[in-house]
Amino acid sequence: MLLKLNNLSKWVQSGGQKVFLLKDISFWVNEGDFISIMGPSGSGKSTLLNVIGMLDDFNEGEYAFLDERVHNLKEKHRANLYKQYIGFVFQSYHLIDELTVKENLEMPLLYKKHGSSERKALVADMLDRFNIVGKKDLFPAQLSGGQQQLVGIARALIANPKLILADEPTGNLNSKQGEEIMDIFTQLNKEGVTIIQVTHSEKNMTYGSRVINLLDGSIV
């Protein structure tokens, strides 16, 4: 088992009342799963993804990641955990505008103490794997949306994570580009990477093996 949520809740105080963003969420994810989180706007999909990614905290319940009890961990330890095992893919790609494709890919490695030659090898691998060798010296603004998302996925993968969290990865893309991205996810999943995606699209959902439906912060 990769991770397990147990009765997890998250709320904010608004006008003296608790407003639940997530309520009593319990589910688990095995290694190699491809899970789609679905639900209407405001149902808590992204919040759940961020909690899983440890970018956001929660108020109640338990969260275990690779047998580490996340809710008991200190901030720094928790950061180390997600840095080591989780890669993020965003709807709006979130590449650094001032860096070239190659440098964007290299960036996560810089924070993980890889030697220079190792970094070069890993970056070259990724460029190869996603067929973007020719684009390596371009800046994000010079790429199409689909290409930018390819770089985003490559960046998420470069540190060899166990889990990829993707928040509407095809939301900003046209259907053809979206298909390509989903094909890549399927391919990755086959190679053993666990994927959790948040999506609106029924079509994208079909790529996954399991669906979690959210409504007003609860699993339905």
Add this chain to the structure above:
Amino acid sequence: MYTLYFKIAIRYLVKNKLYSFINILGLAIGVASFILIMVYVNYERSYDKFEGSENVYRVYMDYLVGDVYTPGDAQSYNEVGPTLKEEFEEVLDYTRFYRLGKTTLKTNNQILEINNGCIADPSYFDIFDQKLAYGDINTALKEPNTIVLTASLSQKIFGKENPLGKTIQVYRDRSTSATVVGVIKDLPQNSHFKINYLLSYTTMHNWDAIGDNMKEPNWNNNVYFTYIEIDDKTNANLLQKKIIDRGLDEVNDERMNIEPIEEIHLYSNKPYEAEANGSITRIKFLTAIAFIILILSWLNYINLSTTKSLERAKEIGIRKVVGAQKKQLVIQSLLESIILNISAIIIAVILAIIILPLYNEFTGKTMSFEVDNIQKLLPILGITLLGMILAGLYPAIVLSNYTPLKALKGKTRTSAQGIHVRKGLIITQFFATIVLLIGTIVVTKQINFMQEQPIGSDLNNVLAINGEVLTNVSDSLIRKDYKVLQEELKKLPSVANASFAVTYPGDGYDNLSSFMGITFPNGTLEEQNVWYNYEVGSDYFDVMGMEFIAGKAFMPNSKGFSHDIVVNEEFVKEIGITNIDEAIHKKVKFWNREWGIVGVIKDYHHFGVKSPVVPILIRYTPTKDVLLVKLNSSITSVSGYNSVLNQLQTTWSSVFPESTFNYTFIDKKFQEQYKEDNKFSDAFKIFTALAIFIAALGLFGLTSYTCIQRKKEIGIRKVNGASIFKILQLLNIDFIKWVGVAFIIAIPISWYAMNSWLENFAVKTSLSWWIFVLAGCMALGVTLLTVSWQSFIAANGNPVDALRDE
């Protein structure tokens, strides 16, 4: 990793050209101003430093005024040095200078007028750590009629030749000949005592230009500058106390005192200084201005970069998500700020180097960035760099504190604390700006006030002319010639009047005599005050436009002598006569003789309006070697003046064929007393303008920040019907409040500072309320202009754009 940081920093700076430009420009101006001011401050503080200078002290005389001793005279008696050396074992040696003022040097083929000649003891070389380029230091200046030249004077007279053994005639009314026995290096410009040549002390005995009363050891003439060297191990304060306690039985109501030579330039400022001193108040003000500007540019930097960091939020978010630690982000941000700051420093140093020649011209100093000065500059650059790192730290920490999720979503509305910090920074900027503005206005007002003061005398179109007559005819004949000259000058159509005078307003202390001990008409003997006096011809008062309020000018007797004196109102007051008319025909006694008051003139400023009016006695002289010539007021054009000057010189040469000729417009000379103050005022204006510019840059940054932050609010207000004016009001009101707060803090502080500055002047302008209001309004004006520019754009924007990004 650092290469990547470096790359990002450079790309970011290049991408945001306007931001980088404003930021680097602000910093560079701040740092360049700081460097230039501090170079000047360092220079002013570097006076009279040489090997062993910390053990060299000047002896000066304290005068008893009322019940207290006050510093009375930078000069002392020729017995002071020998007495101190004999009585105090801590005093190792002494050297005395007698300043010759302007002299004429004559060799076989050249006549040169040279200032700053001196008679000096041979111990000079040892005490002042001077080596001889030519000559033997063990014998130099020991023999009478020997002279030591500075290298540049030697070069001027003898070229590259070895001057040893050559003879020079030295003229000061009467001449003496002197053999060159040595050449010293030129004295640095930063010495309070300028020297072009030294005559041996014993030369006096063979030279009738020096009065007999000065040749023998005595306690009567304090016309010598005396410097002593004390033992390295001596506690100078104790020695000073011992010297003060010794008292001075030899002279009534005086005592000896000492001061470190290194402090003379900035702290001394006594009557009869060797040259006009610097001013420690001015130096303190300048240092304050330097730091204010530097701090302003840092505040500006902090504001701008914190503001700009909002745009970096996304990048920070991404970095955090992919694994950057806070420390790494701080380092990256610091590295960027260091790159930006170092480029600013480099530009600042280049700017400073480019401006330096102009700056030297402006300050009249000879400052340079040479290797030995670089060392003194290092602390300055150190301060700059340290401050910059501190300034870079705040934005760095703000940046790295963003939580990744919020940063990614662009929700970087920073904490209330962050807003407070920036508010504080802006108020500090306003505060400094207002203080500087008030300072500028006060300084300008004071300078104008001084220059508009009636000085009690009309210096316009009055020339002082003199020259050295290089013949050996007898004095009585020369005196007659001067008389002839005066008559000839008066005959010139362009000359209104001409008179003899030893000195005149604005000429300073150099040719003014003074004495102590006077018997008032009522018989009281007064022995504490210094009484200044000088000699003039009968026409002097007419030439100078001085007004008699009682009596009239002297009437010399048939032999051309007179023991009448003309005094000023202040004198009459001092001797206890209230009705001015009663002063006429009263007798006062000094120099063992009675003098009758024949006239009282209105008070006039002899030393410029910076000093209070002092009692003055004016004695009669039939002739003198300085003539004051009043030109007709019809002469105004440059060519008119040139032709008059030609006429004067021709007349002069027709009487004295073998002589030199000099002239001075005395109103110009009088104005020169304010030269330093004028420069100070100019400097104040320039640096205030720069400070305001930098502050405006910071304001610009902060406004753009506010506009970004309130973009949505503005959009919503507009959708709901707010007018552009209402929005402008909304955006500007905070800044107006901040100016108000800064204004309230600035008033007492600048009032106090400027009041203490005005203390330096005898005639001072008032700190009127409108000065503060004007400064406040100017600050407000600049603020509104800067802020409105940006907020107008924001207020004018299409609300749809503002509301879309949700």
